[in-house]
Amino acid sequence: MSILDNFEQWKDFLGDRLHAAQEEGMTQEVINEMAYRIGDYLAAEVDPKNGEERLLKALWEVGSEEEQKMLAQLMVKLVQNEGTTH
Template identity: 60%
Template sequence: MSVLDNFESWKDFLGNRLQQAEENGMNEGVMSTVAAEIGDYLAANVEPKNGEQRLLADLWHSADENEKQVLANTMINLVKNRKAH
């Protein structure tokens, strides 16, 4: 089973990678840039496997570059806030 098969697994995976990046001293600006690059890659190369991913893909494809950065930052906040609850 891939982490992409289930949205909860995907958020867990992202949260773990985010924590590792923070522990290794990566600043928020770099994390934000990397998140947008991952979004570009996923939108171009990975077929959504569930409704949440389909929504994110549709939003990504309709967004301009600034909006994509906001979406990437929102995903970072989503997994950060998830760890806090």
């Protein structure tokens, strides 16, 4: 089973990566930019595995670049209290 198959596991995975980035001293601006780039890649290259991912992809596809960046920032906020190491 892939990490992308279960949205809760995906959020934990992202939360762990966010905490690691923060511990390494990455600024919020850099984290948000990385989230945007990852979101852009996932929307273009990865088939959604569940309903939540299908919704995120649909929102990404209809959004302007500014809206996509806001969606990426919201995903960062969503996972800030997730993960196995918080």
